[in-house]
Amino acid sequence: MSGLEALALALMVPGTVFFVAGTVGMLRFPDAVSRLHALTKADGLGLVLIAAGAAVAAGSAGVALRLVLICVLVGLAGALGAHLIARLVRSGGEG
């Protein structure tokens, strides 16, 4: 395994661990808002780590640019979705 591949794995394995942690939190936490808290942050960070590892392994500017775009979009979507769902739960719409 080359040095770049080892570096990519060193980024992607923690990313996957964050995904597992977010999923476990979503399964174990008691109510919707705390599940939201576990899921959105852990998943966002996990995806950024995996995308960073993929950018290292791919070694191409075009791929890296698209991976950055994916990270920005998922970050925006995660924040937007978390706020909307939390507001819905708080307003009693889905209590």
Next chain:
Amino acid sequence: MSPAFALSLTVLMTVLLACILGGLLRVLRGPTRADRMLAAQLFGTTATAVLILMALATGDRSLIDVALAFAVLAAVTVVAFVATSGRGAP
């Protein structure tokens, strides 16, 4: 690509798929529709991550564009859910 790296990518993808299975468990148990939409948000991000790893494993770079489409569509599902659930929609 070395065989060890390819094997590691396969293991990571399998673990991420197991995360999607955990999300399906949450969809099954609920108890509210907001919890189920949370699982849908998990599916969006996890599918994006799996597609990025798959693009590396197969060398097919068009899969990165598929991941980009998933990232956009995951936001649309949540917004559509919240926009319709406030007006007594099913």
